[in-house]
Amino acid sequence: METLLNVEGINVYYGAIHAIKDISFHVNEGEIVTLIGANGAGKTTTLQTISGLLRSKTGSITFEGQNISNVRADKLVARGLAQVPEGRRVFLQMSVEENLEMGAYTQSPSGVPADLEMVFELFPRLKERRRQVAGTLSGGEQQMLAMGRALMSKPKLLMLDEPSMGLAPILVEQIFEIVQDLHKTGTTILLVEQNARMALSVADRGYVLETGRIVKTAPAHDLLEDESVKKAYLGG
Ligand code: ATP
Numbered sequence: 495m496e497t498l499l500n501v502e503g504i505n506v507y508y509g510a511i512h513a514i515k516d517i518s519f520h521v522n523e524g525e526i527v528t529l530i531g532a533n534g535a536g537k538t539t540t541l542q543t544i545s546g547l548l549r550s551k552t553g554s555i556t557f558e559g560q561n562i563s564n565v566r567a568d569k570l571v572a573r574g575l576a577q578v579p580e581g582r583r584v585f586l587q588m589s590v591e592e593n594l595e596m597g598a599y600t601q602s603p604s605g606v607p608a609d610l611e612m613v614f615e616l617f618p619r620l621k622e623r624r625r626q627v628a629g630t631l632s633g634g635e636q637q638m639l640a641m642g643r644a645l646m647s648k649p650k651l652l653m654l655d656e657p658s659m660g661l662a663p664i665l666v667e668q669i670f671e672i673v674q675d676l677h678k679t680g681t682t683i684l685l686v687e688q689n690a691r692m693a694l695s696v697a698d699r700g701y702v703l704e705t706g707r708i709v710k711t712a713p714a715h716d717l718l719e720d721e722s723v724k725k726a727y728l729g730g
Contacts, residue, residue: 495522498651498682499544503553506536506543513539514550515706521651521684526677528685528693528714530727531703537686538580540703541653544684545577546570557651572600574650580659580686582640586629590620593628593639597646606646613642616672634665641672651682658689670696690727694718702727 499521506514514536521527529537542548544555546567555563562570576597584593594613598606614621617638623631628639637657644652654673658666670692677683677696687693694700697714702723710723717723 495524497521497556498523498558499684500556501540501544501553502556504540504543504550504555505552506539506548506550508539513706514543516553517703517706517708518553519701519708519711521682523682524677524680525699526673526683526685526697528687528690528697528700529703530687530690530693530700530717532727533688534705535703536706537688537703538655539706541577541655541684541686544653545575571647574648575653576644576647576649576651577653578640578644578655578657580655582633582636584628584631584636584639584643587627589625589627590631590639591624593643594620594646597643600647609646609648613645616645616675617642632665634661634668637661637665637669638672641669645676649681651684652676653684653686655686656688657685658687658692666692690723691718691729 497520502518504514504517517540529540531537539548543550546565550563554561557575585596594610595606598609619635620638620642628636631639657669673683674696685693685697694714694717700712700714700717701708702710
């Protein structure tokens, strides 16, 4: 399996706060890899660093074999890295369709209608609501829209930051089913979650993050059976 993303020895600071401490991990093509950890463990900071929104003081981030540590965030989208941010952040005043079109800003306009159809097939709810203003969607629908918007950029790597946050259990299940559907179509996914049980149930491999460090890594099904993981993240 080819390595798509390789993160090697990164350290990230917020002023004096050392948020990410010498983290290394990788994502192979076609995999779902999850980073699990408690609130504040450094999951979002890690994703923001990969997307070019924050900078590491050390180490390197390689995507498709090329060092992207100093590439600007907007350039990374064009190269196939898309992040769905925590809390969704869709454009609330714009319609569903306009939000999706915004996601295609790196693409040639001629392909946009077909890509819209691809997203609507994956998320029929969005098709029903294509003319509706995003601010009037439910939380689950906004999460679908944020994912659909990222898919419009045709990412090679889709990074999802806490897609389950604030959603009712039934919607969490739906979102994770879609994550699995995406996986089946060959999309490579880096999934950050506090909902470790759901994340590990769909992922191939997982990394456990504690106060800025990776403390454990294993195939996801092994982590689901790991006593310390069960105790700390799976409710016993
Ligand atoms: P959450 O699930 O709450 O987003 P997380 O695992 O994603 O948690 P991060 O948000 O990456 O964690 O935070 C890692 C550490 O960095 C925490 O100690 C947090 O308080 C700190 N931190 C995050 N953002 C900032 C910021 N803008 N300024 C200062 N410290 C920050």
